[in-house]
Amino acid sequence: xxxxxxxxxxxxxxxxxxxxxxxxxxxxxxxxxxxxxxxxxxxxxxxxxxxxxxxxxxxxxxxxxxxxxxxxxxxxxxxxxxxxxxxxxxxxxxxxxxxxxxxxxxxxxxxxxxxxxxxxxxxxxxxxxxxxxxxxxxxxxxxxxxxxxxxxxxxxxxxxxxxxxxxxxxxxxxxxxxxxxxxxxxxxxxxxxxxxxxxxxxxxxxxxxxxxxxxxxxxxxxxxxxxxxxxxxxxxxxxxxxxx
Ligand code: SAH
Numbered sequence: 001x002x003x004x005x006x007x008x009x010x011x012x013x014x015x016x017x018x019x020x021x022x023x024x025x026x027x028x029x030x031x032x033x034x035x036x037x038x039x040x041x042x043x044x045x046x047x048x049x050x051x052x053x054x055x056x057x058x059x060x061x062x063x064x065x066x067x068x069x070x071x072x073x074x075x076x077x078x079x080x081x082x083x084x085x086x087x088x089x090x091x092x093x094x095x096x097x098x099x100x101x102x103x104x105x106x107x108x109x110x111x112x113x114x115x116x117x118x119x120x121x122x123x124x125x126x127x128x129x130x131x132x133x134x135x136x137x138x139x140x141x142x143x144x145x146x147x148x149x150x151x152x153x154x155x156x157x158x159x160x161x162x163x164x165x166x167x168x169x170x171x172x173x174x175x176x177x178x179x180x181x182x183x184x185x186x187x188x189x190x191x192x193x194x195x196x197x198x199x200x201x202x203x204x205x206x207x208x209x210x211x212x213x214x215x216x217x218x219x220x221x222x223x224x225x226x227x228x229x230x231x232x233x234x235x236x237x238x239x240x241x242x243x244x
Pocket of ligand 1: 116170
């Protein structure tokens with residue numbers, strides 16, 4: 001039986017792959033990868049390495065998670081070194097925990113290899129620090145995605161009244177709803193917000209606005225994209241570097 005490496009691929013820029021991730025990619029017998037993992041990483045694999053794409057779109061899954069779990073498990077029965085490569089960090093909305101549990105229940109050894117999460121690195125490339133002395137002392141990373149058939153919101157909006165920076169992943173398709181909710185719980189209409197599309201890649205694009213106008217400005221941006229809410233957004237005027 002093989003060993004599975006539940007590995008973070010970083011947010012997009014291939015140079016943000018960790019040394020440890022690169023090492024297992026180079027040794028892998030099979031690499032099972034996502035849509036959000038930069039496919040250029042596969043060029044680092046050895047000759048004869050098998051590639052299995054189990055791509056996930058933002059809002060719908062090409063392969064249901066149970067099937068992905070099974071693909072990983074079957075690969076571990078067949079190969080010695082299995083790399084499960086996921087965008088960002090495997091445990092930040094990455095379902096790496098579910099994959100680990102599935103493997104543990106079947107007696108397969110695994111390791112997590114942390115990756116640089118888009119939640120921090122993408123704002124950073126856009127010149128937006130998630131914390132900044134004198135501006136905010138904490139940040140939250142939340143999902144903007146909610147299942148359509150749920151009657152009530154699962155997102156605890158009341159918790160977001162604080163001054164925390166809020167980073168929404170998987171939220172572009174609900175941008176309008178998110179800004180409406182934030183205004184409903186009392187944030188001012190001119191509260192700063194940014195949407196960053198394809199962060200850390202040559203296609204990176206950032207749109208800055210207010211809760212009131214961001215939807216019209218940013219709705220056409222391509223995915224993947226994330227949303228940053230908070231006073232830290234204003235620091236981009238002084239800290240923008242990558243898009244220059
Ligand atoms: N495990 C990943 C997050 C998976 S959820 C991580 O740690 O980064 C997928 C969401 O991440 C996308 O919907 C988007 O909101 C965000 N995302 C991932 N890569 C991104 C990128 N390069 N630019 C902007 N957002 C990105």
